[in-house]
Amino acid sequence: MEVITRDRPAFANVQVKMQAGDKIIAESDAMASMSTSIVMNTRWNGGFVGAVLRKLFGGETLFVNEFVASEDSELIITQPFPGDIECMDLNGTSLFLQPGAYLASEPGVKMGVSWAGFASWIGGEGLFRLKVSGTGKVWFGAYGGIFVKEITGPYVVDTGHLVAYEPTIQMKVGMAGGLFSSFFSKEGLVSRVSGPGRIYLQSRSIDGLATWTNRHLWR
Amino acid sequence: MQYEILARPASSVVKVSMNQGEHLTCEVGAMVAMSTRMTVETTTQKKGASGGGIMKGLKRLFAGESLFINHFTAQSDGQYIILGPTMMGDVVHHRLDNATLIVQGGSWLASDPDIEIDASFQGLGKAFFSGEGAFWVKCSGSGDLFMNSFGAIYPVEVDGDYIVDTGHIVAFEDTLNFNVQKAGASWIGSFLGGEGLVCRFQGKGIVYCQSHNPSSFGSSLGPSLKPRQS
Numbered sequence: 001m002e003v004i005t006r007d008r009p010a011f012a013n014v015q016v017k018m019q020a021g022d023k024i025i026a027e028s029d030a031m032a033s034m035s036t037s038i039v040m041n042t043r044w045n046g047g048f049v050g051a052v053l054r055k056l057f058g059g060e061t062l063f064v065n066e067f068v069a070s071e072d073s074e075l076i077i078t079q080p081f082p083g084d085i086e087c088m089d090l091n092g093t094s095l096f097l098q099p100g101a102y103l104a105s106e107p108g109v110k111m112g113v114s115w116a117g118f119a120s121w122i123g124g125e126g127l128f129r130l131k132v133s134g135t136g137k138v139w140f141g142a143y144g145g146i147f148v149k150e151i152t153g154p155y156v157v158d159t160g161h162l163v164a165y166e167p168t169i170q171m172k173v174g175m176a177g178g179l180f181s182s183f184f185s186k187e188g189l190v191s192r193v194s195g196p197g198r199i200y201l202q203s204r205s206i207d208g209l210a211t212w213t214n215r216h217l218w219r
Numbered sequence: 220m221q222y223e224i225l226a227r228p229a230s231s232v233v234k235v236s237m238n239q240g241e242h243l244t245c246e247v248g249a250m251v252a253m254s255t256r257m258t259v260e261t262t263t264q265k266k267g268a269s270g271g272g273i274m275k276g277l278k279r280l281f282a283g284e285s286l287f288i289n290h291f292t293a294q295s296d297g298q299y300i301i302l303g304p305t306m307m308g309d310v311v312h313h314r315l316d317n318a319t320l321i322v323q324g325g326s327w328l329a330s331d332p333d334i335e336i337d338a339s340f341q342g343l344g345k346a347f348f349s350g351e352g353a354f355w356v357k358c359s360g361s362g363d364l365f366m367n368s369f370g371a372i373y374p375v376e377v378d379g380d381y382i383v384d385t386g387h388i389v390a391f392e393d394t395l396n397f398n399v400q401k402a403g404a405s406w407i408g409s410f411l412g413g414e415g416l417v418c419r420f421q422g423k424g425i426v427y428c429q430s431h432n433p434s435s436f437g438s439s440l441g442p443s444l445k446p447r448q449s
Binding site (some may be wrong): 006007010011015029031032033034035036038039040041042065076078079080081082100134193206207209213214217 | 229307308309323340363367371373375380381382383384385387402403404405417419427429430431432435436438439443444445
């Protein structure tokens with residue numbers, strides 16, 4: 001299986017060149033086009049209970065699609081919003097993904113929900129988070145460009161811009177400055193993360209787009 | 220006539236350079252800028268055609284295009300026009316050589332005046348189930364044609380059959396037939412899996428696909444938008 005992420009960073013989409021027997025799992029509605037020699041099967045996103053938990057708490061869909069090739073074929077996978085797509089090769093390691101970031105994965109990758117804590121909930125990101133682990137590649141997307149940051153000490157991120165982070169990262173929610181500046185600077189709450197580990201940030205946020213669009217609607 | 224596609228692929232525009240007496244037929248509202256020795260004429264039909272114009276214009280309305288189309292004519296050599304679509308996305312050029320291309324409503328940007336532009340009825344069933352409109356823009360003849368997309372455009376040379384999800388079709392050659400069918404092995408799975416129905420192309424020819432689906436973008440942003448105030 002050969003995978004190319006093309007049209008980066010504005011309209012990243014994933015071209016998967018498959019051979020007989022190759023299998024890939026993708027988020028619901030992620031398929032843009034494919035060869036007819038690929039069979040698509042829909043299944044619960046990691047078992048019934050797991051799927052319901054992920055839907056309720058991880059902001060993910062109930063179902064995922066499994067694509068299996070019966071001969072040399074091509075599959076194009078995409079995300080709903082314009083932006084970049086990153087790939088991470090898991091090697092017994094794991095990665096936390098923010099709601100909606102998951103795009104596709106190889107069959108060796110498991111999806112689960114883990115407790116994110118009250119800090120995450122106050123930051124508007126939910127009590128639970130999506131955890132991918134196992135062996136194989138996982139693809140995740142963002143609205144806007146993706147920056148990878150290797151952090152060793154403390155670091156501050158706006159909560160809406162965090163896409164993914166390694167499990168070694170500790171996260172606390174705090175105010176951007178004092179009470180006054182946090183409120184009036186519109187930075188509000190931020191995530192104070194500390195390493196060592198890797199975090200993935202997106203250069204724009206869907207919430208930001210919605211706020212901006214709302215200001216220009218129906219005036 | 221020469222063309223250059225600029226600012227690809229995020230916010231593409233096409234710059235068309237024309238010599239005296241050359242024409243270009245464009246979607247209304249697509250002109251971003253042009254040189255001063257250009258004239259524009261707005262009609263409901265192909266340049267120079269007579270009769271039946273209003274009907275063609277009305278049919279185009281159903282196809283998601285405008286009732287009117289603009290014809291630009293260069294009054295001297297070395298003139299140019301820059302055309303840009305509304306949405307973020309790419310612009311692609313296709314050369315028609317006594318052939319027909321079916322373009323999804325809204326993706327037609329401009330074409331050579333020798334190309335006949337007509338709304339084509341694809342059948343109610345296909346319209347209803349494919350999530351696309353009932354009318355598509357049928358472009359036939361010979362000359363240059365420009366189309367736009369939401370996202371990047373990738374051409375697929377079909378020889379046999381190929382599946383494209385509804386919402387990702389930009390255009391296809393009429394040497395291809397398409398049917399609407401379920402995406403997966405089972406009906407229930409196809410709908411639960413969010414793919415629903417897909418278009419299956421058969422034959423030999425090119426289908427232009429767009430990397431992003433306007434409806435998927437709309438449904439991921441929509442819930443965060445405020446309702447219209449009456």
